[in-house]
Amino acid sequence: MLRAAAGGPALLLSALLWSLAAAGNPELPTAVNITWSSINFKTILQWQPKPSGYLYTVEIHGQTSDTKKKCILTTETECDVTDLLRNVRETYTAHILSVMSSGMDNFEEPPFAVSEKFTPYSQTVLGKPEIQNYTQKGSKLNVVFQDPLTPYTFPNGSFQSIRDIFQNDLEYKIYYWKDQSSGKKDATTKSNTFEESVDSSKNYCFYIQGIIPSRKENRNGQESMVLCTSIGRNILDEYGAEVFIIIAVIAIAIITSAVVLSVILCKRKKAKAAREKEPLNGV
Structure with a gap:
């Protein structure tokens, strides 16, 4: 009875603090459309939406490795996690935590979204040789x-x-x-x-x-x-044969025009010569 009585105030205080924390930190929006983008093992995590009134923190969870944090309390919606994926045969998931700007709450786990699994060795894209x-x-x-x-x-x-x-x-x-x-x-x-x-x-x-x-x-x-x-x-x-066909057509047109012009000029010259040989009227 004494132990229960002594522990009562402590339990009551803990419950009160938890209630105050929960009341002061309403449920925050969580990330959506989480994608992994990886070329030659350089890996970028991306998500939506842009935060308003809260921040994001990224946690990388491996199947056999310890959880690591990156891009802590960021307003960005992408995070370069390359250095956390050095064991390229490991399979990872990312937790995108939504947290208040004052930091993560000590009394409850912040809301988060979980990515698809990602294994760099089997999923990174090979870049251009x-x-x-x-x-x-x-x-x-x-x-x-x-x-x-x-x-x-x-x-x-x-x-x-x-x-x-x-x-x-x-x-x-x-x-x-x-x-x-x-x-x-x-x-x-x-x-x-x-x-x-x-x-x-x-x-x-x-x-x-x-x-x-x-x-x-x-x-x-x-x-x-x-x-x-x-x-x-x-x-x-x-340039291909088509260009030569066009050039040939243009050349034929120019030659034809030159011949026609020569014929016309020749006829005019003959006509002028014939007129000059005719005797003047009344002579």
């Missing part, structure tokens, strides 16, 4: 390219590439075709070079993209810029 050099010599098209870099670094400070992370899971595909043609061929490699057999008399265009064949989704990466070889391109290759 950088083409360093390409040549067409005889019947060989040679292309050398560089792996996209990630935001993560080695102990010496140099940036890791996507190959450093994906290793043998990473492949590249080249699509190439004769210039001015729509028929495409393709080939794959696990290296950073392509050497393809082509028609030595034709120019070729091509682009490259990274591929993760083991993925069920997001298998294909972003496409590199399209480049074309140049082995003595002539005007017909550059």
